[in-house]
Amino acid sequence: MLENTKLIHGYPVVDKYTGAASIPKYQTSTFNQKDVFEKQDYSYTRFGNPTVAALEEGIATLEGAKYGFAFSSGMAAISTVLMLMETGNHIIVPNEVYGGTCQFVKDILPSYHIESSFVDYSDIETVEKAILPNTRVLYIETPSNPLLKVADIKKLVALAKKHELVTIMDNTFMTPLYQKPLELGVDIVIESATKFLNGHSDVVAGLVALNDERIAEQLTVYQKSFGSILGIEDAWLILRGMKTMGIRMEKSCQNAATIAEFLEKHPKIEKVFYPGLSSHPDSDVHLSQAKNGGAVLSFELGSEENVHTFTTHLNLPIIAVSLGGVESIVSYPRTMSHACISEEERLKQGVTPGLLRLSCGIEDTEDLLTDLEQALSYL
Numbered sequence: 001m002l003e004n005t006k007l008i009h010g011y012p013v014v015d016k017y018t019g020a021a022s023i024p025k026y027q028t029s030t031f032n033q034k035d036v037f038e039k040q041d042y043s044y045t046r047f048g049n050p051t052v053a054a055l056e057e058g059i060a061t062l063e064g065a066k067y068g069f070a071f072s073s074g075m076a077a078i079s080t081v082l083m084l085m086e087t088g089n090h091i092i093v094p095n096e097v098y099g100g101t102c103q104f105v106k107d108i109l110p111s112y113h114i115e116s117s118f119v120d121y122s123d124i125e126t127v128e129k130a131i132l133p134n135t136r137v138l139y140i141e142t143p144s145n146p147l148l149k150v151a152d153i154k155k156l157v158a159l160a161k162k163h164e165l166v167t168i169m170d171n172t173f174m175t176p177l178y179q180k181p182l183e184l185g186v187d188i189v190i191e192s193a194t195k196f197l198n199g200h201s202d203v204v205a206g207l208v209a210l211n212d213e214r215i216a217e218q219l220t221v222y223q224k225s226f227g228s229i230l231g232i233e234d235a236w237l238i239l240r241g242m243k244t245m246g247i248r249m250e251k252s253c254q255n256a257a258t259i260a261e262f263l264e265k266h267p268k269i270e271k272v273f274y275p276g277l278s279s280h281p282d283s284d285v286h287l288s289q290a291k292n293g294g295a296v297l298s299f300e301l302g303s304e305e306n307v308h309t310f311t312t313h314l315n316l317p318i319i320a321v322s323l324g325g326v327e328s329i330v331s332y333p334r335t336m337s338h339a340c341i342s343e344e345e346r347l348k349q350g351v352t353p354g355l356l357r358l359s360c361g362i363e364d365t366e367d368l369l370t371d372l373e374q375a376l377s378y379l
């Protein structure tokens, strides 16, 4: 089954109990038990719910995994998975990891005596040098936010296998449609379903997929015990959003590729960061592990003043935290995703006062180009 067909038929899309063509919202906390001694599929919604289970099967199908898990946010998924580590473990994380993950690893994990090293993943030798006797996890996120730096998944997986490390990968930017970490040997894949999977900027959710039975059993207990389960209404909205994900993503990625080329040639733009451009230093690595450049790009306007002028004249994209909606979204990493780190650290990472990130929606390409052109004309 190919991807678009899989999105419509590859997991429970018809309700097995009633035949409803859309999985109903089983809006219930508990289930009447016919017999106190007999086990039944569902007993209590924190342990499992048919609407949420359909979504969990859905993410497993899309990622090519045996097991899927749904959480109340991308961060709930990330933090619950990272808590699978034990006291005394060490984790290696890329320098440009998502801000929330950075905060969790730096501020929360030390309370459980779990150490971390933040490393430049563009150099595999640097990553290998960071491995300690107690290293347990190699955490991957590619392309990175907001500079779209690329890490070589296959090389990182080979390194992890050599040192018997568990690989965990945040695949939010590329989605399971365009990058399949488990096929590349990653052990656990995480998606913030808040973004492209749901696609309509109306839900916060996280999904996890994996193949290892022992880890799946452990994660089932953690999901149930931490209790950061996904709400039924939200699971239903994602199930609905996922059905159109193929055509949504196709249009968003086409828009991103066209806009990246347009901006790269524009005299007012100093630099464009997009792994689908041949000028991107690691576009070959990216395109060997992902189907296209994705729907997110960043660009350098040179100064805070230019950012202010440009964004006040922009009409179509909304200015917001987040990405992956049907509407284009412009974010200012300096005051949004990267607000919690110091200016010095931001500049070290390349998050300058002139940097903007654009998540392309599904608007007509011509309209987006016209809007960008007119806003740039004020600089």
Ligand SMILES: Cc1ncc(COP(=O)(O)O)c(C=O)c1O
Residues within 6 Å of the ligand: 073, 074, 075, 076, 098, 100, 145, 170, 172, 173, 192, 193, 194, 204, 205, 206, 322, 323
């Ligand atoms: C790459 C990435 N991972 C994880 C998250 C966290 O997801 P959520 O906001 O759903 O908790 C985000 C949110 O922006 C993200 O961009």
